[in-house]
Amino acid sequence: MRCVMLLVSLLVVAANAAPVTHQIVLHQHIFEPSIIKIPAYTKVTLVIINRDDTLETFSSFTLNREKLLLPHASTTIYLAPMPPGEYSFSGEYHPYFAQGKVLAVQEGTP
Secondary structure, eight states: OHHHHHHHHHHHHHHHHSOEEEEEEEEEEEEEESSSEETTTTEEEHHHHHHOOSSEEETTTTTTEEEEEEETEEEEEEOOOOOOOEEEOOOOSTTTSSSSEEEEEOOOOO
């Protein structure tokens, strides 16, 4: 019985440690969804698909990331575990439209 409980505990910890993946689509110069809610202190993978006919960037000073988004292509951005907070991002070619944010929230916070 003790071994079973230990095994279940290890599986729960391993499941919680798995990276979280979110997909963002850029269409008509707008990131959808524009707000990504992630658990704080968790590795995150962002898969960004550019459905536009033009170049764009994924730029974020607060996330310390900048990536060129080629037309009709996808790219992957990896984020290290981060504390709770709001991390904004935008596109450099259409900064008034291509905007969004990552919300890192503590578990149990709405």
